[in-house]
Amino acid sequence: MMNHDPVVQVAGAEELARDLVVIPNRRVELVPNIGVIGGTRAVLVVETGLGPANAEAVLAFAAEFARGRELYLTTTHFHPEHAFGAEVFAGRATYLVNQAQADDLAAKGPGYLGMFKGLGEGVARRLEGVSVAAPDVVYADAYDLDLGGRVVHLRATGRAHSRGDQVVTVPDAGMMFTGDLVEAGQFAIFPWFPPHDTDVSGVRWIAVMERLAARLPRVVVPGHGDLGGPELLAGTLDYLRLLREETWLRRDSAMPEETIVAEVRAAMLDRHPDWAGQEWIEKGVACLCAEHL
Template identity: 25%
Template sequence: MAKSFASAGDMTEKKITFTEVGRDLWAFTAEGDPNTGVIIGDDSVMIVDAQATPRLANKVIEKIRGVTDKPVKYVVLTHYHAVRVLGASAYGASETIMSQTARSMVVERGQEDWDSEFARFPRLFQGHESIPGLTWPTLTFGDSMTLYLGKRRVDLEFLGRGHTAGDIVAHVPDANVMFTGDLVEYHSACYCGDAHFSDWPETLDMIRSYGLDAIAPGRGDALVGEDKVNDALDKTSDFLESTYRPIARVAQGGGSLKEAWDACRAVCDPKFSSYAIYEHCLPFNVARAYDEALGIDTPRIWTAERDREMWERLQD
């Protein structure tokens, strides 16, 4: 029996948690589904990653209204992927913020990514008819931007390429808490279809250098305490290395994509097969690592058609 494409067969609702990771700092998590961060300042609220649809975003808003009635002023999007950005309209924010690189990726491949992810994650796109269109930022920046929610400072920073070329983090200095988007995952597979494997470990080292007290990762549980933070950084780094090295050996030795897939599975299955969305991510991760090992620096654009062709080729 053929495997369901990506997460097309996963229609089970996930248990939502809403965890305080620092004073007035919250992580909305759902058993490996995309997380959303909430930063509450003196006068307003900042959202970090918006969910895939306004319907899902309303679940975040419901949790927010259980702890504050302050208005949402900013929606910060750590990168361009559809499951992170297409719910942004629900928050009614004054400003929507991305890195300039992330915005350029919306221009280049935003619609293709939406079409692709819609087929991969049908459960996350329930209520998709309420999406008004591609999410465009009203503010962009290069390497850093500082915003204030009253007296509370939030630093938005590009620390290096990783999950995509345009990932940013949100650091709240008064609590030493960081919202990392998909640069850090916890007991969830890293999606690497748009990744830069060679750069990502250095970006993780930059995150580690903050000596953080807590992280709200892109997927998986909120990480409170130095031990949890370092464990998540170690596990994310190990996932990337364990994925890339066997694939690179095959690719650079003239082997096929299917041979790279087999080599990757031999290393990664024993360690990571229990992780959320592991089987979903694996074909995309193998394809991107294979390309990067052969010197293709810019990830090729994923389309719904390319997804299916690659999936059938590797699942055979």
């Protein structure tokens, strides 16, 4: 259970490039890193924060930042701390996402709303009155959003952390917003909840990270944790590969899954003793056991 209040602190916004700021999550659980990206004509907000009050603060910040420019909103995937504030932007911003994420919002959004409300009183309060918003614009695989003098690339990655992951890049600033494909100082989040949700794929996630790591962006904005450079992509890729190798090595020896979990967990903690989110190691092992050929 979580007793803290996952509040977005817009006062901590940091300017990282011309007309581009990030509201950092300050390592607060269930608070994402949020981007506000401007061009001469429009401003794009990346992520809403958890629930209406957080989204209202983000919208107010973005509106002041925009100074009359048109507003757009996108989210990296459908999970509540990233997207369950989108309804607040209705009528104020155009909400656009990839088709697979739109499908996730419609099919799994209500279930995740109920699940997250059970995480603790603070989270439940943040989610009071939430209705899962439907996007205004849905694209298939790629969308180039012209903000005026700055084009932002929205790209569906295919199934990985979720079925509808999307990466947002700002080429002129060398920046990449990864959502939960990448975390900093934290084990990769595997939302493996059979039989309710088994869309996460460790194997496909590795393939996605191989493509992203090859792009070598200047700045990487992870879903959670401190911003960094291409080393965040490389570190996530290395961890996922190691998790797969250690899991499949033991799976090949016909160990029972509980033994595999215990041994792989020990190996991962030995490699990354300071990382948060240790509970996600077991979920990752279970996912990769299911994907073992």
